[in-house]
Amino acid sequence: MSVAAAIRTRDVGELPSRRDEDWRWTDLRGLIRVLPDASEAFTGTLSPGPFDRLAADHHVLVNGGDARIDVAAGKKTLVALRLVSRGVGAHASRVTINLGAGARLRLLESYESDGASVCQTALTITLAEGAALERIVLAQDHEDAVSVSQAEVRLSPTADFGQTIVASGARRQRLETRVVHPGGRASARMDGVYLVADKRHTDHTTVVTHEGVDGTTSQLIKGVARDQARAVFQGKIIVSEGADRTDARMGHHALILSDRAEVDAKPELEIYADDVSCAHGNTVGAMDEDALFYARQRGIPEPEARAMLTEAFIGQVIDRIWFEDARKVVRKWAAERLRV
Amino acid sequence: MLSVSNLHATVDGKPILKGLTLDVPAGEVHAIMGPNGAGKSTLSYVLTGRQGYDVTEGGATLDGEDLLALEANERAAKGVFLSFQYPLEIPGVPALTFIRTALNAQKKSRGEPEITAPAFLKLAREKAAALKIDFEMLKRALNVGFSGGEKKRMEIFQMAMLSPRFLILDETDSGLDIDALRIVSEGVNAMRSPDRAMLVITHYQRLLDYIKPDRVHVLAGGRIVASGGPELALELERDGYDRYAKAA
Amino acid sequence: MAAVKQTVEQVQGLEKYKHGFSSDIEQDFAPKGLNADIVRFISAKKNEPQWMLDSRLDAFERWLAMDEPDWAKVNFPRIDYQDSYYYAAPKEKVGIASLDEVDPEILEVYKKLGIPLKEQEVLAGVVGSPRYAVDAVFDSVSVVTTFKKELAQVGVIFCSMSEAIREHPELVKQYLGSVVPVSDNYFACLNAAVFSDGSFVYVPPGVRCPMELSTYFRINAENSGQFERTLIIADKGSYVSYLEGCTAPMRDENQLHAAVVELVTMDDAEIKYSTVQNWYPGDPETGKGGIYNFVTKRADCRGDRSKVSWTQVETGSSITWKYPSCVLRGEGSSGEFYSIAITNGRQQADTGTKMIHLGANTRSRIISKGISAGRSSNTYRGLVSAHPKAKGARNFTQCDSLLIGKHCAAHTVPYIEARNGQAKFEHEATTTRLSEDQLFYAMQRGLSQEEAVQLLVNGFVKDVLQELPMEFAVEAQKLVAISLEGSVG
Numbered sequence A: 001m002s003v004a005a006a007i008r009t010r011d012v013g014e015l016p017s018r019r020d021e022d023w024r025w026t027d028l029r030g031l032i033r034v035l036p037d038a039s040e041a042f043t044g045t046l047s048p049g050p051f052d053r054l055a056a057d058h059h060v061l062v063n064g065g066d067a068r069i070d071v072a073a074g075k076k077t078l079v080a081l082r083l084v085s086r087g088v089g090a091h092a093s094r095v096t097i098n099l100g101a102g103a104r105l106r107l108l109e110s111y112e113s114d115g116a117s118v119c120q121t122a123l124t125i126t127l128a129e130g131a132a133l134e135r136i137v138l139a140q141d142h143e144d145a146v147s148v149s150q151a152e153v154r155l156s157p158t159a160d161f162g163q164t165i166v167a168s169g170a171r172r173q174r175l176e177t178r179v180v181h182p183g184g185r186a187s188a189r190m191d192g193v194y195l196v197a198d199k200r201h202t203d204h205t206t207v208v209t210h211e212g213v214d215g216t217t218s219q220l221i222k223g224v225a226r227d228q229a230r231a232v233f234q235g236k237i238i239v240s241e242g243a244d245r246t247d248a249r250m251g252h253h254a255l256i257l258s259d260r261a262e263v264d265a266k267p268e269l270e271i272y273a274d275d276v277s278c279a280h281g282n283t284v285g286a287m288d289e290d291a292l293f294y295a296r297q298r299g300i301p302e303p304e305a306r307a308m309l310t311e312a313f314i315g316q317v318i319d320r321i322w323f324e325d326a327r328k329v330v331r332k333w334a335a336e337r338l339r340v
Numbered sequence B: 001m002l003s004v005s006n007l008h009a010t011v012d013g014k015p016i017l018k019g020l021t022l023d024v025p026a027g028e029v030h031a032i033m034g035p036n037g038a039g040k041s042t043l044s045y046v047l048t049g050r051q052g053y054d055v056t057e058g059g060a061t062l063d064g065e066d067l068l069a070l071e072a073n074e075r076a077a078k079g080v081f082l083s084f085q086y087p088l089e090i091p092g093v094p095a096l097t098f099i100r101t102a103l104n105a106q107k108k109s110r111g112e113p114e115i116t117a118p119a120f121l122k123l124a125r126e127k128a129a130a131l132k133i134d135f136e137m138l139k140r141a142l143n144v145g146f147s148g149g150e151k152k153r154m155e156i157f158q159m160a161m162l163s164p165r166f167l168i169l170d171e172t173d174s175g176l177d178i179d180a181l182r183i184v185s186e187g188v189n190a191m192r193s194p195d196r197a198m199l200v201i202t203h204y205q206r207l208l209d210y211i212k213p214d215r216v217h218v219l220a221g222g223r224i225v226a227s228g229g230p231e232l233a234l235e236l237e238r239d240g241y242d243r244y245a246k247a248a
Numbered sequence C: 001m002a003a004v005k006q007t008v009e010q011v012q013g014l015e016k017y018k019h020g021f022s023s024d025i026e027q028d029f030a031p032k033g034l035n036a037d038i039v040r041f042i043s044a045k046k047n048e049p050q051w052m053l054d055s056r057l058d059a060f061e062r063w064l065a066m067d068e069p070d071w072a073k074v075n076f077p078r079i080d081y082q083d084s085y086y087y088a089a090p091k092e093k094v095g096i097a098s099l100d101e102v103d104p105e106i107l108e109v110y111k112k113l114g115i116p117l118k119e120q121e122v123l124a125g126v127v128g129s130p131r132y133a134v135d136a137v138f139d140s141v142s143v144v145t146t147f148k149k150e151l152a153q154v155g156v157i158f159c160s161m162s163e164a165i166r167e168h169p170e171l172v173k174q175y176l177g178s179v180v181p182v183s184d185n186y187f188a189c190l191n192a193a194v195f196s197d198g199s200f201v202y203v204p205p206g207v208r209c210p211m212e213l214s215t216y217f218r219i220n221a222e223n224s225g226q227f228e229r230t231l232i233i234a235d236k237g238s239y240v241s242y243l244e245g246c247t248a249p250m251r252d253e254n255q256l257h258a259a260v261v262e263l264v265t266m267d268d269a270e271i272k273y274s275t276v277q278n279w280y281p282g283d284p285e286t287g288k289g290g291i292y293n294f295v296t297k298r299a300d301c302r303g304d305r306s307k308v309s310w311t312q313v314e315t316g317s318s319i320t321w322k323y324p325s326c327v328l329r330g331e332g333s334s335g336e337f338y339s340i341a342i343t344n345g346r347q348q349a350d351t352g353t354k355m356i357h358l359g360a361n362t363r364s365r366i367i368s369k370g371i372s373a374g375r376s377s378n379t380y381r382g383l384v385s386a387h388p389k390a391k392g393a394r395n396f397t398q399c400d401s402l403l404i405g406k407h408c409a410a411h412t413v414p415y416i417e418a419r420n421g422q423a424k425f426e427h428e429a430t431t432t433r434l435s436e437d438q439l440f441y442a443m444q445r446g447l448s449q450e451e452a453v454q455l456l457v458n459g460f461v462k463d464v465l466q467e468l469p470m471e472f473a474v475e476a477q478k479l480v481a482i483s484l485e486g487s488v489g
């Protein structure tokens, strides 16, 4: 049972529902009565993508298809990967990414839809020893779209993986990353930012499985929900038996800026080894009234003070992006959505 | 300048100020002393418009204008500045960014043009040097990880930058080392002028040795129970608040 | 180093599961198995009115249509519900009037367990020593309740559930099942059909219950389940503190304990409910035997500013499945959950709480300390939710796990659902092992490894222990020590 299978067979019975523990807050079967027809091949011209100016190498999939990105051992490159949905059909895409030993890749990935499409993207990402990947994902879907991205990441010892997913929601938007972490001084950064408004929904789900000794994972997810929007965060860190000296920290912090927005969170630790140091923190709520008063006492009007504090709140995640140019794009993207 | 009459206020529904009357004319510095929990900080929050501090009776005006009808930021734009007893930490916002945003918001509300970036930086360097604040510190998130004394110094720095007309200092001396107390006091004294007034809340005479008050008031039980000249502070230092506990 | 001395003394006093004896007491059994006739048998044995029997039969019908839940992180072979006795009671003369009429063998059991059933024994203590009234439940029935007269003088009703059904039917009808509805979950539904006995407490408006109330549960019979039912009602402005303790003999087969506890608080009322659960945990090597502890505990804070505080020390049972919860309905009502859950050997525990914020300005606080050792598995599972009307709701959760040994597991599964912009939820969790440095420090000062572990563990659970009533805290601290015996080295 999977979203991909549902799109392939057009059987809504294949869609995950709230009875599936992993999808309890993102119920697709309850939402989609009939799956749309398969998307048609796209023939028009595309508007520019959000990272066009940063990368020389572009991979663009419109309404499905397969892509493959290989970075040979020791090579270094910057790739923009666009997953575009045009129209209101259903489609699935597959992307395979391989990094050889010591290879370095900056991956600037974007999801763009323009209507009530249903799409799923499966990414398979493999990092050899000493490889480094920074994955920046900008998910800017249409408010009527159902968009699911599922990445399986396999790390080798001494590899560095960093990701920051930035999302503004859709009718249903799910961004899922599963990392198999071998330990061995490999590291994973699993960050995310969400800014949802209106009736949008976004779901960040991550699972990191530590299978060997000496691994680190660090996760910081921050988000803002307003209007009647809903945000979901499910983060799970598994430390398998014997994966000693694992150091894993997870933080999820959300601001709810309206009376009717909703944030659901499940920060989970599943630990089978004793020599570990794992922690998570989760806060959900309104903005800190004291900080707000302090700013206003200095003369800053309330809407501006709120925007400033929210931007600073989100900024702490953006600051963790390694690639400075991407950081700028993301910061601008966030600022545009916060200063409303 | 500031005129408070028969002010009653509650904090989260609990009555704290119970008929407080106070006048601070332009050009003067008034000190407020009083036992812990008397309502000194409450007075400063009521005057600056903090949420949860509700006025149930009486009023407060600045130059005849009703202060209590204004939003917190509007009062700030009118020149009311509070140096907090416990300054807040603002993660993610560099001190300089914060202050420039505040300064420009105040200017805008007064119909003045914004300050240019070079002019702002020049002003900041000048004031930081006067208060012996390392300029690098101003690039860090405001008050985050600052020591108690550093936070107090940062309050006075903001005051110098924003150049308010009515200053409330709530225990600005606490947490300051000996040199900092002198530097901060000099900063405050530099702001004394015929068209400014100050309310200095403190527990200790040593601050008043530097910032010489024109009048000293005793706040106890939510009211001003005694007022006098600078000698009143010395008397309090010697005898404590016993006499006034009854009056309250 | 008073704490160290105390710890050393405790360690010397350690024994293995010391409540594991069983007693030969003449017993009445219902025939083995479960069907509508057994339900009738139980009801008849207890001389229940028709409405109670009807309600049991209705629950039984519903239970037949339900599936056993499988979402908890516990593994156990399927329970054969037909292979157990649903009613076991010591043979008694009907209607015991005083303690003198209680089977001396039973009194002996409680004496061995250190539970005072004779009021004068409690009174004989030093003046000012804490007194507490006890309801003693032996297998399926309550054998004695102490201090009833004295409590009656202030209007507090404290009696067995069977007696309450006979003597206070209007209260029972009004509240029983009003917090945990019949078909709430599989085990609660089973309980509603076959519950045997338990305690009933009613505290009238404005009364502060003059002593601690407690129930002591003992499973003695072989192959029998225990399904007790407890109902506590604190009327407006009243207060009661209630303690619950449990033990069972060591037996090779698993025994099912499926209790339901319902608490109701009206305006300004407060209930403090403490549990020290020490059912037989099963054989530490083979995992054979032990109690399946599948319990539904829930408080309904109906009244404004009412308060319920759950404190639990869970050391026993082979499997624990238990989430004492608070439905915070009244404006400004508050709920607390303080928990120590220790698993060793082959034990599995899946426990936590639910704080459901429905009313404005409701508050909740969760402090959970889990310790896993041996080959055990220990899961914290919790839900904190705020509904759109729960403006100003606040929660703070601190959830720490400690691992001792290479083969145990600790899981943290919190669910947080915030449905309005004026609620504020904070949650922190850590998972660590005992600090080598601290262990070394303590050992350098002369403690053995075991003593050092005790000392550090005591520190780890201190925040929760101090929530227990004094005399229970001491007992609980000893239990913590016993439960972890042999977990290091």
Ligand SMILES: Nc1ncnc2c1ncn2[C@@H]1O[C@H](COP(=O)(O)OP(=O)(O)OP(=O)(O)O)[C@@H](O)[C@H]1O
Pocket (backbone or CB within 6 Å): B011, B012, B014, B016, B034, B035, B036, B037, B038, B039, B040, B041, B042, B043, B085
């Ligand atoms: N949120 C609140 N709810 C209830 N009472 C409050 C609240 N905040 C303050 N108070 C009480 O109001 C009283 C006055 O407090 P305030 O801070 O104004 O005292 P203060 O005179 O500044 O004392 P100090 O010298 O210690 O700074 C105190 O008794 C305090 O406990």
Ligand SMILES: [Mg+2]
Pocket (backbone or CB within 6 Å): B040, B041, B042, B085, B170
């Ligand atoms: Mg104060």
